[in-house]
Amino acid sequence: xxxxxxxxxxxxxxxxxxxxxxxxxxxxxxxxxxxxxxxxxxxxxxxxxxxxxxxxxxxxxxxxxxxxxxxxxxxxxxxxxxxxxxxxxxxxxxxxxxxxxxxxxxxxxxxxxxxxxxxxxxxxxxxxxxxxxxxxxxxxxxxxxxxxxxxxxxxxxxxxxxxxxxxxxxxxxxxxxxxxxxxxxxxxxxxxxxxxxxxxxxxxxxxxxxxxxxxxxxxxxxxxxxxxxxxxxxxxxxxxxxxxxxxxxxxxxxxxxxxxxxxxxxxxxxxxxxxxxxxxxxxxxxxxxxxxxxxxxxxxxxxxxxxxxxxxxxxxxxxxxxxx
Numbered sequence: 041x042x043x044x045x046x047x048x049x050x051x052x053x054x055x056x057x058x059x060x061x062x063x064x065x066x067x068x069x070x071x072x073x074x075x076x077x078x079x080x081x082x083x084x085x086x087x088x089x090x091x092x093x094x095x096x097x098x099x100x101x102x103x104x105x106x107x108x109x110x111x112x113x114x115x116x117x118x119x120x121x122x123x124x125x126x127x128x129x130x131x132x133x134x135x136x137x138x139x140x141x142x143x144x145x146x147x148x149x150x151x152x153x154x155x156x157x158x159x160x161x162x163x164x165x166x167x168x169x170x171x172x173x174x175x176x177x178x179x180x181x182x183x184x185x186x187x188x189x190x191x192x193x194x195x196x197x198x199x200x201x202x203x204x205x206x207x208x209x210x211x212x213x214x215x216x217x218x219x220x221x222x223x224x225x226x227x228x229x230x231x232x233x234x235x236x237x238x239x240x241x242x243x244x245x246x247x248x249x250x251x252x253x254x255x256x257x258x259x260x261x262x263x264x265x266x267x268x269x270x271x272x273x274x275x276x277x278x279x280x281x282x283x284x285x286x287x288x289x290x291x292x293x294x295x296x297x298x299x300x301x302x303x304x305x306x307x308x309x310x311x312x313x314x315x316x317x318x319x320x321x322x323x324x325x326x327x328x329x330x331x332x333x334x335x336x337x338x339x340x341x342x343x344x345x346x347x348x349x350x351x352x353x354x355x356x357x358x359x360x361x362x363x364x
Contacts, residue, residue, distance in 0.1 A: 042364065045138035045342040046233040047100045047185065052348035055138075057341070061101070063136070063143045070122055070146050072129070075158035077137040078106030078166050078320065079360040081281070085349050088141065093306075094133060103344075104137025104362075106130055106166045108158035118146045126141030126152050128161035130169075130320070138344055140364045150320055153328050160327055163334035163359035167194040168323030169316065171237030171332075173279050175202060178254055178306050182207025185247060186254040187267040191228060194359035195280070197335045199256050200226050211243055211252070211270075215354055222335070222357055234263040261285050273298040273346055280304050300304060321345070336361050 043060045054168075066073045077279035080227045082092050089096045097103075097223050114120055114271065127149040136142045150302075174195070186203050190196040190211030203210045204227045212228030214220050215235050224231035230246060232239040243251070252270040260282030268277050268287065279287075294301055326332040335358025339347035350356045 041140040043102050045100045045102055051344040055345040062141055065113055065143050067116045067142050068146055069115040070111045070118055071113040072107055072109040072142050073112045074140055074142050074364055075109040076162045077104045077362045078162040079347055084352050097148050102136045102139050104135055106162050107137045107142045108161040125362050128165045132167050150324055156328055157212045159252050159336045159361045160334055162361055163336055164323040164327045165320055167359050169319035171195050171198040172319050174304055177278055180206045180208055183208040184253040185251045185254050187211045188256045189213045189263045190257040191223040197226055197358050198332050200228050201332055207219055240266045260287050271299045277301040278304055286326050334359055338363055
């Protein structure tokens, strides 16, 4: 089979498109003919040898933990009824998704409807479940206002859709005119370019000095800090990552403002909605019903290096997916 392998930690160019032996499923496992494989920002960190939620892998390695496709082989102890099933799964701690074939634990599989695009299923099994986990920390009510600093990203796209469906007014931020246009088309009440230093004043002119109840922050840095400055007393800053830099608040600042800043990263995020499997099931159901519609940025499997570069340079919109 063809796969992307990493032989040395470093830049995206170190990702090589190679021929490797076909994997064979072990006990309790299946093999999947991959139709779509997700790329996560964590993958770019691991490529550089930076540990995070997962340890830096032994080399050489095939990156990737989110795959969708068709079961073509079952291992010992697995029901042969799964053969030919369209499935999606998160591989967990063991990578191997950037390939034409991938091995997965049978117990982690979710069947996907025939009319659901595999790339959409991949987006929901990772990005979708994370989005629902984040939302588990927010008690939403119609009429509230939320700021989403990375509204053109995979999570941001789904947050905007969910918040609007809950009757929340959404200010969506993105970098550059094309991304701002995508955020507006996705339903944000106000879409602004966070590279324009005047964007906070545009919010205040429309909604008031400190109108926000929620900030859903996956960016940090100057944009995240400016978004926090829009929180009203009683408002909450939910942190689920940072593509820029973590925000540091002066001592006593949050208490004086009567606002809360809370990280929702880690196991607590996935446990909030009843566990990983429950969040994945809910996410796929939301996509199947059409209530949530993830944006997907597609690359050919052979172009994994280009996909990593685009993600790192913030040149993508939505979930980045490789297709063999």
